[in-house]
Amino acid sequence: MASSSSTPAATVACAVVAEAVVDTEDAVDRGREDDVQYSLKLGLQQPARADASDAVAAALWEPTDIQAWAVLILNTADPERKVALTRRGAALWQAGQLASPPPRFSQESDCRHAREPTPDRPARADGMMVVGPHEMKIGKGGTAASRVAILHSLANIEQFAIDLAWDIIARFGEAPLADGKVLPRGFFDDFVRVAVDEAHHYELLSGRLRALGSAFGALPVHHGLWQSAGETAADLKARLAVVHMVHEARGLDVTPQTIERLRRNGDPTSADMLQIIYEEEIGHVTAGMTWFRHVTAAESPGVDPIRLFHEVVRAHFRGPLKPPFNDAARAQAGFTPEWYLPLAA
Ligand SMILES: [Fe+2]
Numbered sequence: 001m002a003s004s005s006s007t008p009a010a011t012v013a014c015a016v017v018a019e020a021v022v023d024t025e026d027a028v029d030r031g032r033e034d035d036v037q038y039s040l041k042l043g044l045q046q047p048a049r050a051d052a053s054d055a056v057a058a059a060l061w062e063p064t065d066i067q068a069w070a071v072l073i074l075n076t077a078d079p080e081r082k083v084a085l086t087r088r089g090a091a092l093w094q095a096g097q098l099a100s101p102p103p104r105f106s107q108e109s110d111c112r113h114a115r116e117p118t119p120d121r122p123a124r125a126d127g128m129m130v131v132g133p134h135e136m137k138i139g140k141g142g143t144a145a146s147r148v149a150i151l152h153s154l155a156n157i158e159q160f161a162i163d164l165a166w167d168i169i170a171r172f173g174e175a176p177l178a179d180g181k182v183l184p185r186g187f188f189d190d191f192v193r194v195a196v197d198e199a200h201h202y203e204l205l206s207g208r209l210r211a212l213g214s215a216f217g218a219l220p221v222h223h224g225l226w227q228s229a230g231e232t233a234a235d236l237k238a239r240l241a242v243v244h245m246v247h248e249a250r251g252l253d254v255t256p257q258t259i260e261r262l263r264r265n266g267d268p269t270s271a272d273m274l275q276i277i278y279e280e281e282i283g284h285v286t287a288g289m290t291w292f293r294h295v296t297a298a299e300s301p302g303v304d305p306i307r308l309f310h311e312v313v314r315a316h317f318r319g320p321l322k323p324p325f326n327d328a329a330r331a332q333a334g335f336t337p338e339w340y341l342p343l344a345a
């Protein structure tokens with residue numbers, strides 16, 4: 001393995017990256033003015049305060065590999081900016097303009113030390129009131145306030161879902177599996193696509209909240225979904241099983257009732273929106289299953305992936321899975337009952 005002392009070219013490259021990271025941190029500190037410039041750079045609608053200098057935009061740094069993009073987005077507190085960066089990073093990835101995984105065994109591998117580490121938890125905007133998951137008061141959609149609370153709660157989940165899609169890329173994307181092979185491009189393709197979907201979902205819900213006279217951030221939120229991220233932070237199989245199969249499939253179970261509730265209570269617009277989200281979520285369970293099978297084959301050849309799934313979920317997910325299950329939607333994702341029924345209450 002090359003070291004920085006024996007590879008001047010790598011040392012120079014690392015210095016550039018390190019300065020760029022500092023630029024990014026400063027840019028984040030500059031806050032709203034950069035949001036204006038970054039929105040302009042991304043071709044988004046111009047926000048109200050467009051008075052920052054062009055020099056600020058010119059100083060902005062864009063990562064050149066997908067893991068660094070993922071970390072940048074996880075460290076972005078403003079959800080609108082998180083959405084914009086998700087679209088930008090995804091577009092670069094899909095255009096083949098980002099590297100992955102970064103070369104681990106070349107001169108440039110030393111530069112990994114200059115990259116910001118994957119944060120334990122994603123950044124969140126100041127001023128949000130955070131409560132425990134069981135303290136959330138949502139209601140059943142019978143009043144306008146209750147419908148806003150439902151949409152607000154879902155927007156919070158979608159913001160975490162954006163972060164979860166990037167976190168699996170940041171945290172696990174460059175480590176070789178037990179068979180010595182790195183994750184193939186398809187892994188990144190899938191989770192970048194999931195991140196774009198989740199950004200779309202957040203945007204739909206936050207826009208709907210505004211249309212209803214509220215806004216994301218107006219109500220308390222909880223961080224319960226990130227508990228599973230922490231629980232599975234050291235094990236890709238567990239992350240895929242718990243977050244991208246158990247939790248994503250739970251969304252398929254409960255969303256039809258929420259859609260029905262919104263429709264019955266006179267909000268067909270929100271109901272139609274959730275229908276779009278629901279249909280896109282099926283593919284997220286498929287992504288979880290695809291890569292759970294891949295990792296099982298690489299790390300535990302010959303082991304039945306369903307049996308391993310049961311072991312992993314029992315080890316990393318508290319309590320049994322809650323019926324009733326949406327068998328039809330789960331089956332569309334390839335998630336058939338032999339995977340989840342043995343784990344049910
Ligand atoms: Fe979503």
Ligand SMILES: [Fe+2]
Binds near residue numbers: 161198248284
């Ligand atoms: Fe999802």
